[in-house]
Amino acid sequence: MNNKTAARKSLPDHSRPPMAGTTIYAIVEATRTLLATQGYEALSMREVAAGAGITPPAIYRHFPNKDALIDFVVKDTLREFELHLLRAIAPLPVGSYERLLALGSAYIRVATEHEAQFKILFTRFRSRPRKLADFPGQWGYQVLRQCVVEAIDAGILREMDPDLASFFFWSRVHGIVMLLLACDFSETLPPEIGDLTAENLFAATRDLVVSGLKAGP
Amino acid sequence: MNNKTAARKSLPDHSRPPMAGTTIYAIVEATRTLLATQGYEALSMREVAAGAGITPPAIYRHFPNKDALIDFVVKDTLREFELHLLRAIAPLPVGSYERLLALGSAYIRVATEHEAQFKILFTRFRSRPRKLADFPGQWGYQVLRQCVVEAIDAGILREMDPDLASFFFWSRVHGIVMLLLACDFSETLPPEIGDLTAENLFAATRDLVVSGLKAGP
DNA sequence: AACTTATAGTTAACATCGTTAACACGCGGG
DNA sequence: CCCGCGTGTTAACGATGTTAACTATAAGTT
CATH class of the missing domain: 1.10.10.60 (Homeodomain-like)
Structure with missing residues (x-):
C-alpha cells in the first residue's frame, strides 16, 4: 500500500540516466x-x-x-566508470601486470577528466565515510580485485591478501591524483619525467612498486 | 611611502601564531x-x-x-607540522628505513588529528594547484627529501631520483589517508589488520613497498 | 462532456549567509 | 582640547537554498 511513505517528492531513478529531452x-x-x-x-x-x-x-x-x-x-x-575499467583491461592478457597498469591509467584518466565529480565524491561526503558498497558500482573495486587475484594466480604478483593488495593499488593511484590536484610540483620534480600529469608520475614510479625500494642485492 | 597599498585592512601576521588573550x-x-x-x-x-x-x-x-x-x-x-616530523625522526638513526616509516606515521597522525584542516588544505584550494613552496613549511617536503637522500646514501634504498622517491612516499601516505577519510573499508579488508586506521594500513602495506610486488625468485 | 486529480511549472517570500556602510567608543600625542 | 586611529557596534544589502501558494495542462473516470 503505502510503501512509498519515505518519499513524498518523486525522486529520479538512480539506476539509470535520465532520458534526453526531459x-x-x-x-x-x-x-x-x-x-x-x-x-x-x-x-x-x-x-x-x-x-x-x-x-x-x-x-x-x-x-x-x-x-x-x-x-x-x-x-x-561516474556510472560507467566500471565499464571504463573493463574496456581498459579487455585487450590485455588475464593475469598480466599490464592489466593492473591499465586499471591505474583508467582510474587516473577518469579522475582528471571529471575532476569536479571526483573531488566531490572523495571530499564532499555528507554521510562521512561511506561504505565501499555504497559507491557507484563499488567504484570498480571488484574489477581491481579480480585482476589482482588473477595476477597472483599467474605468479606475476607474490602471494598476499588480495583485498590488502587491492587497497594498496588503489591508494597508490588515489594519492597521486589527489596530490596533483592539490599541489604544483613543477619546480620540485625532475624534468625528465615530462609533463607532470598523474599518468606520467604513475608511470615514472611503477618500477619502484614492482621491484621494491630496497637496494639491490 | 605607500608600500601598504595592497592592504587597507590590517592583516594578521602570518609568520607566527596570535597571542593569547587578544x-x-x-x-x-x-x-x-x-x-x-x-x-x-x-x-x-x-x-x-x-x-x-x-x-x-x-x-x-x-x-x-x-x-x-x-x-x-x-x-x-599546521605550522608546526615540520617540527612534528623532525621530532618523529630525531631518535632514529640517520639513513635508516625506520626514519621514513616515522615520517609516514607522523604525516598520518597529523592528518587524522586535524582532519578538517587537512581536507581544506588539500581540497578547498582557491588558487587551484599551488606551488609546493607556498605550502606552510613546504609541508615538510625538505625533511622527507633529506631522509630519502640519506637512506639512499646509506644503501637502504636503491639509487633513484630523490625527488621522485619523495613524491612516491608522499603520494603513498596521502592516498591512504584520503581514501580512509572518504570511504569505509570495514567490510572489505581482512580483519587481521586490526582497526582500519590509516596507521594500521600504512604498516600492513609497508612490506609490499620495500620488497616490491613481484613474485619471489 | 464535465469533474477530478496528478504533474510540473510559476511567482513571491523567508531564513541564512558573507559582507559593507555608517556610526560610536576609548586612548595616545600634538 | 581635539584629532586620528584602532576596534567594536548596529543596520542593511545582495545572494543563496528552500518553501508556500498558486496555476496550467494533460489524463483519467464517471
Missing part, C-alpha cells in the same frame, strides 16, 4: 556543465535552473535538495 | 573549534563571532574575508 535531463546536464566549468563552490541552484531553462523551485519537483542533485550527477557521471 | 586569538580559536566539531561546510562567520564573543563584522577588522580566516587557521594549525 526536464530532469536538462537539469542534470546544466549541473554537469556548471560543475565542469565553474566547479563545485560556484554551483548555484539559480544557475542550474537558468541553464535548464526553468525557474529554481522547479528543480525541487525532481530533486529533494541541492545535495541530492549533486549526488545524482556525480553518480550518473 | 581578540584575534579568540577568533582563530573559535574557528579552530568549529572546524573540528562541525567541519568546514557548517562553519559560518556568525558562529565564529559568537564563539569569539564579538559581532560578525568585527572579524573583518582582523581578516579581509572568510577565506583568509580559514586559510590562516589552516596554516596556523
